[in-house]
Amino acid sequence: xxxxxxxxxxxxxxxxxxxxxxxxxxxxxxxxxxxxxxxxxxxxxxxxxxxxxxxxxxxxxxxxxxxxxxxxxxxxxxxxxxxxxxxxxxxxxxxxxxxxxxxxxxxxxxxxxxxxxxxxxxxxxxxxxxxxxxxxxxxxxxxxxxxxxxxxxxxxxxxxxxxxxxxxxxxxxxxxxxxxxxxxxxxxxxxxxxxxxxxxxxxxxxxxxxxxxxxxxxxxxxxxxxxxxxxxxxxxxxxxxxxxxxxxxxxxxxxxxxxxxxxxxxxxxxxxxxxxxxxxxxxxxxxxxxxxxxxxxxxxxxxxxxxxxxxxxxxxxxxxxxxxxxxxxxxxxxxxxxxxxxxxxxxxxxxxxxxxxxxxxxxxxxxxxxxxxxxxxxxxxxxxxxxxxxxxxxxxxxxxxxxxxxxxxxxxxxxxxxxxxxxxxxxxxxxxxxxxxxxxxxxxxxxxxxxxxxxxxxxxxxxxxxxxxxxxxxxxxxxxxxxxxxxxxxxxxxxxxxxxxxxxxxxxxxxxxxxxxxxxxxxxxxxxxxxxxxxxxxxxxxxxxxxxxxxxxxxxxxxxxxxxxxxxxxxx
Numbered sequence: 001x002x003x004x005x006x007x008x009x010x011x012x013x014x015x016x017x018x019x020x021x022x023x024x025x026x027x028x029x030x031x032x033x034x035x036x037x038x039x040x041x042x043x044x045x046x047x048x049x050x051x052x053x054x055x056x057x058x059x060x061x062x063x064x065x066x067x068x069x070x071x072x073x074x075x076x077x078x079x080x081x082x083x084x085x086x087x088x089x090x091x092x093x094x095x096x097x098x099x100x101x102x103x104x105x106x107x108x109x110x111x112x113x114x115x116x117x118x119x120x121x122x123x124x125x126x127x128x129x130x131x132x133x134x135x136x137x138x139x140x141x142x143x144x145x146x147x148x149x150x151x152x153x154x155x156x157x158x159x160x161x162x163x164x165x166x167x168x169x170x171x172x173x174x175x176x177x178x179x180x181x182x183x184x185x186x187x188x189x190x191x192x193x194x195x196x197x198x199x200x201x202x203x204x205x206x207x208x209x210x211x212x213x214x215x216x217x218x219x220x221x222x223x224x225x226x227x228x229x230x231x232x233x234x235x236x237x238x239x240x241x242x243x244x245x246x247x248x249x250x251x252x253x254x255x256x257x258x259x260x261x262x263x264x265x266x267x268x269x270x271x272x273x274x275x276x277x278x279x280x281x282x283x284x285x286x287x288x289x290x291x292x293x294x295x296x297x298x299x300x301x302x303x304x305x306x307x308x309x310x311x312x313x314x315x316x317x318x319x320x321x322x323x324x325x326x327x328x329x330x331x332x333x334x335x336x337x338x339x340x341x342x343x344x345x346x347x348x349x350x351x352x353x354x355x356x357x358x359x360x361x362x363x364x365x366x367x368x369x370x371x372x373x374x375x376x377x378x379x380x381x382x383x384x385x386x387x388x389x390x391x392x393x394x395x396x397x398x399x400x401x402x403x404x405x406x407x408x409x410x411x412x413x414x415x416x417x418x419x420x421x422x423x424x425x426x427x428x429x430x431x432x433x434x435x436x437x438x439x440x441x442x443x444x445x446x447x448x449x450x451x452x453x454x455x456x457x458x459x460x461x462x463x464x465x466x467x468x469x470x471x472x473x474x475x476x477x478x479x480x481x482x483x484x485x486x487x488x489x490x491x492x493x494x495x496x497x498x499x500x501x502x503x504x505x506x507x508x509x510x511x512x513x514x515x516x517x518x519x520x521x522x523x524x525x526x527x528x529x530x531x532x533x534x535x536x537x538x539x540x541x542x543x544x545x546x547x548x549x550x551x552x553x554x555x556x557x558x559x560x561x562x563x564x565x566x567x568x569x570x571x572x
Contacts, residue, residue: 052187094122152459163257223321254352295562353377368501399470511545
């Protein structure tokens with residue numbers, strides 16, 4: 001359709017500036033007077049006031065903390081009063097919006113500002129929060145300065161034996177809850193004062209069955225320039241105290257930080273389980289473990305949080321330091337010295353799921369002469385061509401699927417076993433950006449980057465992909481493969497030299513609809529191992545088996561391990 005041009009006398013066809021105000025007809029007696037009065041009237045009109053910006057001011061008084069604060073401040077706004085708003089944040093579903101900003105040497109009485117420039121989750125900005133009544137609260141995750149042995153000085157959260165959960169980390173400060181009305185269009189300025197500190201962690205007491213160990217690691221202390229600790233929870237075999245000459249095999253169970261007893265064991269007194277509950281069926285397992293007809297073994301879980309995550313992944317890394325060496329050269333020897341454990345590879349076996357699944361496979365693959373087999377459940381990516389759904393070596397972007405020009409699909413990160421997408425890669429990355437800058441979110445993607453990736457120029461982990469755009473840094477991807485963290489690639493490169501040490505030791509289990517798409521990397525490893533004489537076993541839960549699936553009970557698992565230990569034990 002042809003665009004109509006207005007008549008030449010129309011106002012919008014005239015020069016810009018004051019000519020519009022001076023275009024009225026002039027009085028014959030007072031030329032230009034009307035125009036001048038009109039201009040003066042325009043200048044005297046009141047200028048509409050700009051609405052106030054939504055913002056929070058977060059401060060603390062000297063009694064709450066000794067000296068200035070460096071860390072990350074969070075402000076949470078919840079519709080539900082209970083639990084406290086800061087205890088509702090951080091979930092994938094994003095039901096409770098929250099925002100985070102870094103503070104550097106914040107002095108007592110000075111306010112940190114959380115305003116429209118602060119990134120939030122799931123809302124991007126305070127301006128996106130719908131008007132309404134909210135319960136609001138602030139919390140600061142306190143950072144420690146580390147002067148590392150690699151020459152870098154960084155600030156990060158020193159774990160207080162809570163497993164990098166900032167909402168329950170001792171010494172972190174939080175404010176009282178306020179009920180306020182928030183209206184981004186009208187603006188607001190809410191003042192929150194950090195007045196309370198989270199209490200110390202209560203370590204469950206030892207029992208007749210469960211013993212806990214915590215030691216300072218010389219290796220990690222030297223690397224971090226700060227006292228660093230590792231530990232273990234040990235479940236004793238039945239009859240341990242009654243048979244002082246007996247030595248027993250050990251199951252090393254890998255997984256996230258926790259003070260719970262291995263396999264969720266409880267002796268019925270309520271003292272064994274610790275903070276977290278065990279897996280389903282823990283009561284049946286406990287009865288089996290205490291029975292007279294069950295294999296006599298130790299079960300051990302490790303505690304090895306880092307400043308970047310609740311778990312080191314049990315390997316050495318540029319960012320976390322010599323964590324693998326600390327576990328195998330310091331912690332295991334300590335345990336074998338203080339408990340009657342058989343000090344032989346055939347008597348050390350591994351299991352774990354998810355994070356612990358990757359660890360259990362990595363410990364066996366990287367140390368075939370130290371361990372006698374792994375029963376690996378739904379492991380984190382073990383072939384980085386399927387880093388969940390991303391191929392980090394050939395894809396350009398982690399957020400979107402390759403090969404599309406128009407309707408470019410977002411990459412999912414999490415699904416239900418029925419296939420419903422719960423969260424995308426982009427959304428998870430935004431959550432991590434809010435929870436911590438410079439790789440300090442203590443969340444999954446950045447945990448992997450701290451373990452597998454190189455150190456950046458600023459001393460923090462160099463990201464595999466940009467958390468705002470999804471752009472993949474191919475040099476980081478190649479570093480991960482070249483340094484042996486892609487376990488499938490490592491096995492392919494070293495099969496001729498190490499393959500005999502892996503034979504018959506690898507048992508992997510995963511559901512066909514793992515919530516995090518972790519089954520895809522397992523398929524690739526199976527495809528390769530079928531071309532070898534590994535005698536590896538794979539089992540897939542079908543149909544619609546999600547994350548956490550395993551085909552046997554823990555009691556059945558222990559019996560399988562005991563059978564393999566007996567078959568590999570030297571004859572006397």
